[in-house]
Amino acid sequence: MSAPVLILAGSRPDGLDPIATAEDVPHKALARVGGLTLLERAVAAARAWGASEVLVAANNPAVEDEVRRLGATLLPTASGPSGSVALAFERTGAPLLVTTADHALLEPGWLAALVAGTPADADVSLMLARREAVEAAAPGSQRTWLSLADGDWSGCNLFYLASAAAPTALATWRRVEADRKRPWRIAARLGWGTLWNFLRGKLTMAEAVARIGQRIGITAALVAATDGRAAIDVDKPADLALVRALAEAQ
Template identity: 25%
Template sequence: MFDAIVIAGRNNAGALRDCSGEFYEAMIRIGNKPMVSYVIDALKESGIVGKIVVAGPKQLEDFLTDDCVSVVQTQYGIIENAVKALEYVDTSAPVLIATSDIPLLTAQAVKDFVDLSLKYDADFFYPIVSMNEVFNRFPGMERTSAQLKEGRFTGGNLFLVNPDAVPRSAQKAREFVNSRKSPLKLCRILGLKFVLKLILNRLSIPELENKVSEVLSIKVKAIITKHPEIGIDVDKPSDYSIVSQYLNRSA
């Protein structure tokens, strides 16, 4: 069994404001329940998750009443929230970390990702999904993706981490997250040659793993999953519309 952390502290101050008046994105209702509840249900139903710590606002306690779920109030960025939440879980084993905005996540996707990850020796496991899988399952869904030698992939929002590796990688991870929308800053972190190869679609998955491992000073492994739900995050109205239709049909 693994403990899990769900990052759920983001204010609803962006594009999703047009879809809901909730103050936090995790509390936006899709179908018949808040977005974060779908993620928690998938983790619980996987059969491999014990304790779940939700890093987010105190208001989440009003509906997250399961005995295995606790809320840790946070007020910082995603990296800081993850580090804070690690104080409340069992760090003698790998820990799952998920964001609260992937309501299509399934128990099978969680279990398969962990099973595949445990075949390798690494500190940080990151899921990637072929865009063909995304388009086949969710036609019309727009995702940020990258063309690699092995194909075009999008990233997922569920991670398996070695808790001991978090302190030594947190600062670099914070820099990377803060720089992700600035090509110039990314070049400084990753190197111009690497960024050019990425732009020219000449990077392979092993090259990407090696570079990120070097930058973060930990061993990173990309896990190819056939579950597109793991990478369908809701961060704009078009995502909200498609995901709402899917969940309403599934209800």
């Protein structure tokens, strides 16, 4: 099926970004991999998947110019990523796929896998990658891991808002992202029974995602990435060097 794809390309609140500084560009979305800007690569992947429209939330003048050059739809940003997604969702409604401009290795197949892997009754879904898959695809890659009963997981910056109830999840997902290095806090949001299962090493990632959804009154689902490269975004110069090497090898 086709759906709009939103690419988040907002600026950091402090205006500082190590990639922009290292690459001497106004915004990290304008750093280049394989001759293309990061934003251009994300837009191309969305179009190759068959997006009905490609939208970019940006607030940097140079990035806004790049959005226009690429022929994508420019949208305003909010105070944070989840707010920007909420603004876009008001325009598009469901369904809506969401990713980020620094997803330099994004492939159409990952978008297709997220949609296909989302249960029919789910309001939202997100893609995560197992540590084994990431390390197989990119040995030595430094990621932030969530450790649960079924192993270590890393986010893939890929979300699917499948129903009109999806915006209910945005505030909660923002808090989960803020606590990504403190998984016990994520479990605590789900109630004492779930926290107890986490402490006993009995809580799986799929259960955690589902229970977060239940807690806020929606159905949420995990879609596991089969390609570990889906978890590699560009937050620091070492990440950029890695994706350049992977893109060249590919």
